[in-house]
Amino acid sequence: MNKNNNNLLRKGISTICNLDLTDLQWLQASLPVKDGGLGVCRVSLLASSAFLASATATDTLQQQLLLRSSIAGTTDASVSMVRDCRTGPAATKQSTWDRAVTALERNGDQQPEQRHRQSSAADSYTSPHSSDWLHTLPLPGCGLRLDDCAIHIVAGLRLGALEPHQCPCEAPVDARGLHGLSCRGGNGRSARRHSLNDLVWRAMAKADIPALKEPSGLLRTDGKRPGGVTLLPWKQRKCVTWDVTVSDTLAQSYVHETSQTSGAAAEAAAERKRNKYLSFTQSYFLFQSRLIQWEL
DSSP: OHHHHHHHHHHHHHHHHTOOOOHHHHHHHTSOGGGTSOSOOOHHHHHHHHHHHHHHHTHHHHHHHTTTSTTTTOOOHHHHHHHTTOOSGGGGOHHHHHHHHHHHHHHTTOOGGGHHHHHHHHHHHHSTTTTGGGTSOOOGGGTOOOOHHHHHHHHHHHHTOSOOEEOTTSOEEOTTOGGGGTOTTOSHHHHHHHHHHHHHHHHHHHTTOOEEESOSSSSOSSSOOOSEEESSOOBTTBBOEEEEEEEETTSTTTHHHHTTSTTHHHHHHHHHHHHHTGGGGGTBSSOEEEEEEEOO
């Protein structure tokens, strides 16, 4: 029965995401969202933890029911052995037992030859808000609904299930499709940057703060412009400027740092932005930098 249910879940996920999942990819998809999966847990993965949580929570009731029974003194030895590892109220919660099981499953998904990249990906998955898109309500009126094509792409990126091919810039693209997130020949980064910048500008408008996107004529030596500036003084007779930067944590230039420290790509980009806009502090109040790490 468990095998049939697992096969049914796997077939459903493959159909929805338009992917032909391998055993390893299905293993990752069945992990919890916070561990880099899609949150569609396999029945076999939940069976043991559900049983142990139930057995622990009903232990007192079992003893009362079996008080005068001939088997009152008998206990499943395997349950007792495992249950000794968890005590207290937490032992009655299935999530407590799930952590140990998912940890073993997640560690089995690592590939030694890609240690740095896998470690960086794991940090990305567990970073705050990196998987919020999987919990977002699909409300078209708020622009929160992903179309079918977007679902296919983001699921493929998360599971490393894309079709290997060669990028127009002649760089090889593997099944994880990470090159496309930082390819200089693509327009994805620019589109994301403009979308996020527009979001900040609209937030200013909602707060009745007049602002201008990408103003010209500000103090810049290279001719480029920041993301926006308020038209009225914010504090101390100075206006506020902001900018948006999208960093790919799994880009080849960042992998070494992000595999050791979560958020290293964003911190590096923030430092570059602060140095670039250093001269702004004389005329504008504390240049605000909004940095987004591109997470899978």
